[in-house]
Amino acid sequence: MPKGIYSHKSHTKKTKIKISKSNKGRIAWNKGKKTGIKPWLGKKHSKTTKIKISEALKERRISPETREKIKKALLERKKNLGYINSPKTRQRMSDAKKKNPTNYWLGKRRSREDIEKFRQAKLGDKNWNWQGGISNNPYNPAFNRELKEKIKKRDGYRCQLCGITEEEHKRRSSRNRGLSIHHVDYDKKNCKESNLITLCSKENITVNYNREYWKGCFQRMLYVRRNCKAILL
Numbered sequence: 001m002p003k004g005i006y007s008h009k010s011h012t013k014k015t016k017i018k019i020s021k022s023n024k025g026r027i028a029w030n031k032g033k034k035t036g037i038k039p040w041l042g043k044k045h046s047k048t049t050k051i052k053i054s055e056a057l058k059e060r061r062i063s064p065e066t067r068e069k070i071k072k073a074l075l076e077r078k079k080n081l082g083y084i085n086s087p088k089t090r091q092r093m094s095d096a097k098k099k100n101p102t103n104y105w106l107g108k109r110r111s112r113e114d115i116e117k118f119r120q121a122k123l124g125d126k127n128w129n130w131q132g133g134i135s136n137n138p139y140n141p142a143f144n145r146e147l148k149e150k151i152k153k154r155d156g157y158r159c160q161l162c163g164i165t166e167e168e169h170k171r172r173s174s175r176n177r178g179l180s181i182h183h184v185d186y187d188k189k190n191c192k193e194s195n196l197i198t199l200c201s202k203e204n205i206t207v208n209y210n211r212e213y214w215k216g217c218f219q220r221m222l223y224v225r226r227n228c229k230a231i232l233l
Helices: 013-023 047-058 064-081 087-099 112-121 145-154 166-172 201-206 211-232
Strands: 180-183 196-199
Touching: 145 180, 145 196, 180 201, 196 201, 196 211
Parallel strands: none
Antiparallel strands: 180 196
16 A cells, blocks of 8 residues: 555454455456566576576677777777776786686785876876865865864764764774864855864765765755754744
8 A cells, every 4th residue: 555645544344344355256466477576586497497598698698899899998998098008018917817817906016106107097187076176275264173163062073974973983083083074065265154064084075076965965954953943942
């Protein structure tokens, strides 16, 4: 039965008896049919069916032409990102993977040159989350310890997403760091109390992505909280 239709009502005993009598002798609509979320739960394919499935999948193998197209597309993508391995390096990687194909990098470290290449390839405007360099903008002088402490006190010294307390956050942190204060509209100069919210280090990193969503989420959260306080007062 769909939720919300009879949310405050239930059938009486007389109605239930009537429904039961009217349904007697009727064949259920799903009798003998394979229905439900997992119709194969607890069942197994026969050997002949397994062979048929295996043969059908063999025909679906990627053709050499398609493989060549995929290879070219991946090479172009690597060129656009700014890095591509030389033929010798690719051969060495191929030989090493054949020896240990599952966990090639287990227990190994990349060279400093490789790390620097990867870093340069995703640096600045090459990064998909590039915001025009706004992270280098200075903070408003009003964004001081006193203001941060005031916001933490308002939020009960808790992260407003995961709920971790400041004491627990310091205990878990290797540098004994407290909770962070996040700018809701991502503008460092806007230091109004309605634009600041308490977050832990982990969630403060999370909200750097999909910014429009988090901006709206926090604005609604703070708006509801202000209105609730006004009603209580």
